[in-house]
Amino acid sequence: MSSKHVSTLIVGSGPTGLGAASRMSQHERTMHMKLDYLLIDANEEAGGLACTDVTEEGFLFDLGGHVIFSHFDYFDGLINAACGTDTWNTHQRVSYVWMRDRWIPYPFQNNITCLDVPDQIKCLTGLVAAKAKPMDGKPKNFNEWIDKVMGEGINEIFMRPYNFKVWAYPTSEMQCSWLGERVATADVDKAITNVLNKTVAGGWGPNAIFRFPKEGGTGGIWKNVSKNCVPQDKQQYNSKVVKINAAEKKVTLDNGDVITYDKLLSTIPLDMTLRMVAESETEDVAAKCRSCADTLAYSSSHIIGIGLRGVNPHDTKCWLYYPEDNCPFYRCTVFSHYAEKNCPDPTVMLPTLQFGDGRSASGSQPSSGPYWSLMLEVSESAAHKPVDMDKVVKECIQGCLNTKLIEAGTEIVSIYHRRLEHGYPTPHVDRDGVLAEALPLLKDRDIWSRGRFGSWKYEVANQDHSTMLGVEAVDNMLFGSREFTLNYCSLVNERGRKYTDMKFSI
Template identity: 50%
Template sequence: MSVADHSTPSAGTGSQHVIPNGDQVVEIETLVIGAGPTGLGAATRLDQLGRSFIIADSADAPGGLASTDVTSEGFYFDVGGHVIFSHYAYFDDALHRALPNDEDWSTHQRVSYVRSAGNWVPYPYQNNVSQLPLDLRVKCVDGLIAAAEHRAQTPGHKPKNFDEWIVRNMGEGIADLFMRPYNFKVWGTPTNKMQCKWLGERVAAPNVRTVVRNALTMQTAGNWGPNATFKFPMKDGTGGIWTAVANQLPSKRFRLSKSGEVVRVDGPSRTVEFGDGRRVKYKNLISTMALDRFLDCLDGGAEQRSVDRMRSIAKDGLVYSSTIVLGIGIRGKRPDRIGDKCWLYFPEDDAPFYRATIFSNYSPYNCPQGDVKLPTLQKADPSLPFDKAPSGGPYWSIMLEVCQSAEKPIDLDTLMEETIKGALSTELMLPTDEIVSIYERRFDHGYPTPSLGRDGALSQLLPDLRDEFNIRSRGRFGSWKYECGNQDHSFMLGVEAVDNALFGTPEMTLHETDWVNGRRNIERRLV
């Protein structure tokens, strides 16, 4: 599969939903742009309430950035690292309604490591420096103690950026060995150019006493974080979840492909023009398009100066990186060195990818079955000879992610070659491994960066769009908040946007993410 550039990827499986041809102008109470998790959350809530709506997406199928592709050989690859865990009963209800049977799901205990100094260090790295060589262990522990002493001396100090937060909480040793290089590989932005308000439950602050004790006894810390246990669909990858969620909605409500491609948004008249020439006049608009791209489509009419000001704010304050997802399908039994590993982190420069997922471990259906005969494309070491005749499995697979940004350029022409070399240097693969499938796809908007100027920009853009044009921009790139960009968050951003538009209900996921993450949210149910 060659590199493609998509901001709204398509799911690899599932039925298509369309609205029959009708009048050139359709009037609707609520128009939802985007059929990813946020748009489907909005549509699910609107359908539950019995309200009129249309959901539109330029892709051929629902799923958005939570879709799944299938290679011609039959390997499934998500368009990024996605697993299911939840803070919301409503989200759980929606998924249970879509995939109600136990056999629809597999449940996993996270087995995650960081590749560091030639070792597999259990995640989170900062709690498991006991697994490093002695000199690096000493460097990390010394930095942790120095950081604790500094915090005691400056109890009222608040870090001004992510780099200050790292050093204040973890010390220079862990900062240099893991946090700085890894986060640059993820975000394509130096840590001193990122804020730290977004962290919440995503980064574990180490317990100094535990780290020191483990460093002396060579023990490891237990699992941490909300995804220590997670679910994954048995078939069709993550995209299959969202196809199933979409199938619970009336097919007549969907506009996909050309009929769902936004060409122009007339803010004052509250009308959207689509790629097939038809227009929809709305009372409420919930957009999950990337906020910067949405503003490019917005026509302010007499209020154009206001729209131009919004575009300028977005250009100056909103930063993002692109993501390239690569997949490698391999013939053979999953090796013992891989075992039951889930996802793995790579801070060092011996590999271009920042994360690798052993995707075949999530479900046996993520690979072709063993009786499928496939030809070998190459050995992992391309200089080695191989038999070109098709032969059977078993098979296993690796999915890898690479960041591209203005500060972190990538040569796309050689990326797959460099990725395979990186997989060899980090012992993910051996030179004799037979590669039978390769997959590569680029997403222009991959990660919404929590830059220093982000919150200031959002504090103007989101209220102005709502107040001037009754537009609620929500979702991973619609509201540009990575901290509420998990699948459960994204879905509920759509649900809560609907309730806010119709009833004025507060949007807690958008505005109080830490509060939401700290509890089981049962206020809404889909039963």
């Protein structure tokens, strides 16, 4: 058991913690400041939810469909400094919804034309009715927002079932202030014109073009940030925080070591931080912390990867959406399409584990590739959508067959499954009230709780946002600067709006 003191303790080496630590390091270099900080993480290496796993057979899988789309010059500068500029593949998003046994280009609401006439009528009459009825005040929840903006037809056919599959919460329990660029709206004139002209629209959204590392998956980016942008002696792994005593400004690690701090930047999920802090608070503060923690809603994510022998039959498709109940997953990523090195080299000899229709291939002799891969995401919530750990992989493979992603005779050579307890921070109707109470309560105790789950705002929970949450928290600690990403989410998400006055340099 040892004890030490640092001025700033950063807990978590995901994008938020690494954003914070690299900012500290940048200030030391460029402003010649002497900063006393330390980044610690429970895991043995950097990356957090943005890491990449490798199966025994050599297939890479990210923890869900991660693509880089940046709102910030600063973020671009950081990852370019860490990884170089010629280490990326650039892809055009090719994305479809699979329903009614056919591909409908994403977003669904702009491509009603691809549906059969009865569905087209339902969607268009709903849209026209919604447009004809003026909005009477702000929608109370996401379901109401969909009805008012897209109409009951689109809601019933696509939005409600799809969003339940993604979030594992009914849309009536979700708020709508997070929407912004995350959900395409529907334009009634365009929808009618497209249906009558039988034209198909595409290319919506902020990530129509995205980049992906040629090697190492998404996790490779964060390993490089950890290696190249933060001094090694400022990082400590295999160090899990099990207690936070806010009054004494000290954390206890799972091996009994104690670290005292002046300021703490925590990227631990906010509900867990609140429960730890509650332990050493007065009764009324502890009750407040626990009530906030209980109210925060989240879903867990199952990431299922399958490595396959053969040539990818899905051309340039990137990620695909599944609203129907013929498969448990809401999204599938053709992960081998992002980078050649996401699969083993074709010369690698692998036996077949099973076939697409579930038939066993036991005793199969190893043979060569080529290989391709699919990554599937399944949501789970204790409140609304349980998932059976022992059955989900089998059901996903059957789902791939049902939705024609694979064929009965497709050879499966690798199977991957990982469950993330905290997968998506749910924008629940009660969320903002809790955040307005919990984040200032912690800040009053010199704890900056930031990040995808640290500050629990899905609208600023991607890698670029998380990095900036960390960067801005550091500047707030050191200089009192405003934290834009945390406090002005829709502003930072406005397309094309970048911080041009803030740059990363190495």
